[in-house]
Amino acid sequence: MTALLEVNNLKKIYQSRRSGVAIEALSDIQLEVEAGEYVAIMGESGSGKSTLLNILATLDKPTSGQVMLDGRDLKTVSEKEAAAFRRQHLGFVFQDFNLLDTFSVKDNILLPLVLSRMALKEMLPLLDQVAKSLGIQALLEKFPYELSGGQQQRVAVARAIITKPELLLADEPTGALDSHTSDQLLEVFQQINQQGQTIVMVTHSSIAASRAKRVLFIKDGLVFHQLYRGEMTNQQFLEMIAETMTALLSKED
Numbered sequence: 001m002t003a004l005l006e007v008n009n010l011k012k013i014y015q016s017r018r019s020g021v022a023i024e025a026l027s028d029i030q031l032e033v034e035a036g037e038y039v040a041i042m043g044e045s046g047s048g049k050s051t052l053l054n055i056l057a058t059l060d061k062p063t064s065g066q067v068m069l070d071g072r073d074l075k076t077v078s079e080k081e082a083a084a085f086r087r088q089h090l091g092f093v094f095q096d097f098n099l100l101d102t103f104s105v106k107d108n109i110l111l112p113l114v115l116s117r118m119a120l121k122e123m124l125p126l127l128d129q130v131a132k133s134l135g136i137q138a139l140l141e142k143f144p145y146e147l148s149g150g151q152q153q154r155v156a157v158a159r160a161i162i163t164k165p166e167l168l169l170a171d172e173p174t175g176a177l178d179s180h181t182s183d184q185l186l187e188v189f190q191q192i193n194q195q196g197q198t199i200v201m202v203t204h205s206s207i208a209a210s211r212a213k214r215v216l217f218i219k220d221g222l223v224f225h226q227l228y229r230g231e232m233t234n235q236q237f238l239e240m241i242a243e244t245m246t247a248l249l250s251k252e253d
């Protein structure tokens, strides 16, 4: 079986325009994600997590190496095609929700379908389904500024999954949430993963990572280590992740 996402020998070097100094953010990343997996990516600040996510999201290009999504090399996605490609195949959830304040919740969620020119009568059943599964039916006519952070993030998740993307990419999705709301969001992620949604989530939080099925640790631009949940409970997996993070941070090179 081929993986849904395959990353081979990915390297990213940033060239500082001012100083001319080259920074190697990713040196040789190798990873595979199967359809239906829920993978968290951890690593200390500056280890290259956002760089990796941006490349997977087709928002940035690698210096070398390959990313294959569902058998397609992202190199073959042209600049012109990129926005439509992202809409059709990927969903995004960010730390700061990124909702449009002048649009109602309903219109925010429908936006990717509107941009894909779907007919309204096809959209509405999808809206209904996604709103029900995230428990946000009562919020549809409100505006984002009328919602709590947790509610806004649920709306952002609804917008990300309404297109039924092959892959949901999340960058610090619990970063702006308090611990209670963060738990609720993590439940939502577990629930949509159980329904078949593949998720790759970058996070600083060991608690968030402990809800995934697998955790990758990045250090020095490489996948340094990985842990599988297997039969572990959330608490057991959390302890193992926390120990690994401590070891990772204490091992200076």
Ligand SMILES: Nc1ncnc2c1ncn2[C@@H]1O[C@H](COP(=O)(O)OP(=O)(O)OP(=O)(O)O)[C@@H](O)[C@H]1O
Residues within 6 Å of the ligand: 014, 015, 016, 023, 024, 025, 043, 044, 045, 046, 047, 048, 049, 050, 051, 052
């Ligand atoms: N646009 C850029 N130009 C130059 N250097 C960059 C750029 N973006 C990131 N970097 C550098 O690349 C390295 C990796 O950064 P990246 O943001 O991917 O790390 P991160 O693991 O996501 O960090 P954090 O957890 O703090 O968000 C860092 O050394 C950073 O300073």
